[in-house]
Amino acid sequence: xxxxxxxxxxDPAVHHHAPPDSFIRKYVFSLDHKVIGKQYxxxxxxxxxxxxxxxxxxxxxxxxxxxxxxxxxxxTPEQYLQxxxxxxxxxxxxxxxxxxxxxxxxxxxxxxVGAEDMAFPRFNMMSFWVTFVAFAILMASFFAPEGPALSGxxxxxxxxAVGKDAGPGQGLGQTLWAxxxxxxxxxxxxxxxxxxxxxxxxxxxxxxLARLPYCTWSWFITSVIGLVAFSVLMPACVLLILDRVxxxxxxxxxxxxxxxxxxNHAGGSPLLWQHLFWFFGHPEVYIAILPGFGxxxxxxxxxxxxxxxGPKVFLVCLIAIAFLSYxxxxxxxxxxxxxxxxxxxxxxxxxxxxxxxxxxTLLWIGTVYGARLRFTTxxxxxxxxxxxxxxxxxxxxxxxQPSIDTYLHATYFVVGHFHFVMGVAAMFGIFAGTYYWxxxxxxxxxxxxxxxxxxxxxxxxxxxxxxxxxxxxxxGNIRRYSSFPADYMSGDLPVHRWITIAAxxxxxxxxxxxxxxxxxxxxxxxAPANPWEATSLEWSTTSPPPFDNxxxxxxxxxxxxxxxxxxxxxxxDYIMQAE
Amino acid sequence: MSSVSATPARTGVWVGIGxxxxxxxxxxxxxxxxxGDSPDWTHVQLPWIVYANxxxxxASSITFExxxxxxSGPYESRASGVSYLNLTLALGLVFLFGQVLAWRTLAAQxxxxxxxxxxxxxxxxxxxxxxxxxxxxxxxxxxxxxxxxAAFPSPGPVSTGAVGAVALYWHFMDILWLYLLVxxxxxx
Numbered sequence: 001x002x003x004x005x006x007x008x009x010x011d012p013a014v015h016h017h018a019p020p021d022s023f024i025r026k027y028v029f030s031l032d033h034k035v036i037g038k039q040y041x042x043x044x045x046x047x048x049x050x051x052x053x054x055x056x057x058x059x060x061x062x063x064x065x066x067x068x069x070x071x072x073x074x075x076t077p078e079q080y081l082q083x084x085x086x087x088x089x090x091x092x093x094x095x096x097x098x099x100x101x102x103x104x105x106x107x108x109x110x111x112x113v114g115a116e117d118m119a120f121p122r123f124n125m126m127s128f129w130v131t132f133v134a135f136a137i138l139m140a141s142f143f144a145p146e147g148p149a150l151s152g153x154x155x156x157x158x159x160x161a162v163g164k165d166a167g168p169g170q171g172l173g174q175t176l177w178a179x180x181x182x183x184x185x186x187x188x189x190x191x192x193x194x195x196x197x198x199x200x201x202x203x204x205x206x207x208x209l210a211r212l213p214y215c216t217w218s219w220f221i222t223s224v225i226g227l228v229a230f231s232v233l234m235p236a237c238v239l240l241i242l243d244r245v246x247x248x249x250x251x252x253x254x255x256x257x258x259x260x261x262x263x264n265h266a267g268g269s270p271l272l273w274q275h276l277f278w279f280f281g282h283p284e285v286y287i288a289i290l291p292g293f294g295x296x297x298x299x300x301x302x303x304x305x306x307x308x309x310g311p312k313v314f315l316v317c318l319i320a321i322a323f324l325s326y327x328x329x330x331x332x333x334x335x336x337x338x339x340x341x342x343x344x345x346x347x348x349x350x351x352x353x354x355x356x357x358x359x360x361t362l363l364w365i366g367t368v369y370g371a372r373l374r375f376t377t378x379x380x381x382x383x384x385x386x387x388x389x390x391x392x393x394x395x396x397x398x399x400x401q402p403s404i405d406t407y408l409h410a411t412y413f414v415v416g417h418f419h420f421v422m423g424v425a426a427m428f429g430i431f432a433g434t435y436y437w438x439x440x441x442x443x444x445x446x447x448x449x450x451x452x453x454x455x456x457x458x459x460x461x462x463x464x465x466x467x468x469x470x471x472x473x474x475x476g477n478i479r480r481y482s483s484f485p486a487d488y489m490s491g492d493l494p495v496h497r498w499i500t501i502a503a504x505x506x507x508x509x510x511x512x513x514x515x516x517x518x519x520x521x522x523x524x525x526x527a528p529a530n531p532w533e534a535t536s537l538e539w540s541t542t543s544p545p546p547f548d549n550x551x552x553x554x555x556x557x558x559x560x561x562x563x564x565x566x567x568x569x570x571x572x573d574y575i576m577q578a579e
Numbered sequence: 580m581s582s583v584s585a586t587p588a589r590t591g592v593w594v595g596i597g598x599x600x601x602x603x604x605x606x607x608x609x610x611x612x613x614x615g616d617s618p619d620w621t622h623v624q625l626p627w628i629v630y631a632n633x634x635x636x637x638a639s640s641i642t643f644e645x646x647x648x649x650x651s652g653p654y655e656s657r658a659s660g661v662s663y664l665n666l667t668l669a670l671g672l673v674f675l676f677g678q679v680l681a682w683r684t685l686a687a688q689x690x691x692x693x694x695x696x697x698x699x700x701x702x703x704x705x706x707x708x709x710x711x712x713x714x715x716x717x718x719x720x721x722x723x724x725x726x727x728x729a730a731f732p733s734p735g736p737v738s739t740g741a742v743g744a745v746a747l748y749w750h751f752m753d754i755l756w757l758y759l760l761v762x763x764x765x766x767x
């Protein structure tokens with residue numbers, strides 16, 4: 001019997017596609033992971049400024065409830081909720097997920113494993129464009145007859161399920177919201193599929209799993225989390241859409257009267273939505289923050305000129321967090337009528353998950369301890385990340401306990417907590433990654449002077465904005481209200497004013513970042529191949545890398561990523577992974 | 580390349596299987612919660628055609644497996660390998676047609692998507708499975724096209740890896756349907 005030679009072994013040396021020559025194939029419908037990474041980052045940049053402007057309007061109304069907001073006039077409570085919903089949705093999905101995970105992951109991961117592209121470049125392109133469509137649908141909801149949805153980024157049923165009786169924006173706006181998130185899930189699933197297959201199958205010779213750089217490890221683990229989480233949110237969105245457009249009753253109970261109208265539904269379970277949503281929603285927090293963990297663990301040793309302390313412990317902690325992230329979703333639902341026994345069952349793993357997170361923080365501090373730090377902007381943002389993550393994490397200890405959460409859950413304490421631990425920390429990770437990889441992406445250095453000003457003002461700004469929220473929360477100031485003009489909370493108004501001014505200030509400071517980005521892109525100093533004296537493979541190629549990443553060379557990896565602060569060749573204090 | 584033996588296509592299918600399993604686990608838990616939570620859970624008799632469909636789908640997995648083996652066998656057996664893949668494609672289409680008949684049977688009884696929670700779940704679960712199956716049919720069409728190019732006229736190598744990856748996906752669709760049938764039989 002003749003044996004047929006199999007041709008299925010994909011040789012990573014063979015590029016899946018030729019360099020494109022048309023503008024459309026090169027920059028729009030590109031299959032190149034580097035272009036797709038930049039597209040994701042560009043989308044996140046547009047999204048973050050949109051989300052920030054929405055937050056300015058919210059803060060303006062909270063600080064100055066009687067003043068007319070530019071462009072909107074006097075903001076109504078319904079408009080406030082629409083601003084809040086869109087701010088949360090845009091920031092969580094289209095910034096905190098797309099930038100650190102899909103954006104940097106797409107650009108850097110294939111190069112760091114020594115591949116010439118992702119495992120499935122077409123899926124990769126689809127992943128971005130589906131995400132783009134999701135964003136376009138969400139933006140379109142601003143132009144729906146009664147505006148966008150107002151049910152919060154968590155879209156709790158039955159408010160999100162019953163349609164336009166539930167308020168302005170709950171008609172077409174909420175339907176568009178649900179479709180947008182459905183598409184977003186598809187995009188991220190395609191992305192996760194690529195990240196996992198690329199990491200497992202396209203590693204270059206010598207790149208064992210143990211030699212993967214820490215950010216690639218974190219993107220890989222984030223992909224696994226995302227794969228499970230988005231696979232659950234997607235069915236939830238399908239059922240929500242059917243409740244809204246097809247008259248089913250998955251989430252709408254019988255006998256529900258909204259706006260004086262009896263809803264024609266029976267027997268649905270609003271809590272079912274909460275369970276499905278938070279089974280996705282809590283792991284989503286880690287989808288936003290774990291890439292930051294990886295980015296910090298990769299960048300910090302480079303500027304400390306010391307190896308990362310306890311790399312194996314770091315990986316074990318990452319994996320532990322991934323597992324535990326699926327056991328804690330109920331802590332978002334302590335106030336949903338949950339039995340104290342269930343609440344305890346969710347509270348305990350919530351407290352336990354702080355252990356690996358705290359260990360990782362200690363590893364970073366141990367890495368920095370005794371180091372002669374190079375205070376680049378990227379390094380400063382890493383240190384800032386540790387600071388805001390610890391600040392946000394500490395308030396999490398309180399909220400993890402059902403008895404304390406009962407008091408604090410609906411207050412600004414929670415707003416302060418999650419903005420620090422998830423929002424600002426992830427943003428600092430994004431900033432650190434931007435200042436670190438910008439030279440690789442565009443072949444030009446960013447302005448370090450502007451970068452440092454950006455860092456210091458941002459750090460001051462975020463503390464001035466979110467720290468006072470903890471005090472507001474302890475004082476019983478309820479969140480989600482549009483204003484507190486004449487009730488027991490009106491005494492908090494001066495604090496709200498302070499926060500508003502701080503938020504406007506912090507937002508304005510981001511223009512420095514934008515100017516730096518644009519100016520450096522066109523007029524920055526030319527970047528050498530390895531400006532930071534780092535070890536991973538992306539620094540073994542030109543800045544920016546050629547189309548196939550390594551100019552036809554097949555790198556052979558001989559070292560781990562952690563060989564920094566050692567006696568290297570030519571008197572250097574580091575050894576590249578592939579010399 | 581490292582010592583990883585699985586091809587990206589196969590890894591991709593395994594990862595996809597993980598995601599789809601998780602998705603159907605979510606649908607199932609929604610069904611269990613919805614059934615246990617409310618007084619309006621009734622009883623829906625599954626149309627007999629779904630059992631015939633089940634046999635069709637199982638048969639399609641068998642024909643796929645025979646086709647796959649023949650394609651990686653000697654040159655003379657490849658033509659019949661392609662035929663078996665075509666037969667699989669046809670059986671897949673018959674299954675989908677049968678599912679449409681099942682929906683029409685329910686509709687004829689006045690059971691529509693929004694009639695009661697049982698019918699809602701029947702339509703949703705079967706439709707989502709059918710959508711995934713359509714993806715599998717497209718993939719079979721693609722490998723049949725590839726196999727035909729490789730098998731005729733030259734006795735050159737046949738890419739059996741892609742066929743293997745699609746076979747894995749197709750068998751999974753089969754197992755997923757059997758799982759859904761059990762869930763629907765028990766809960767509806």
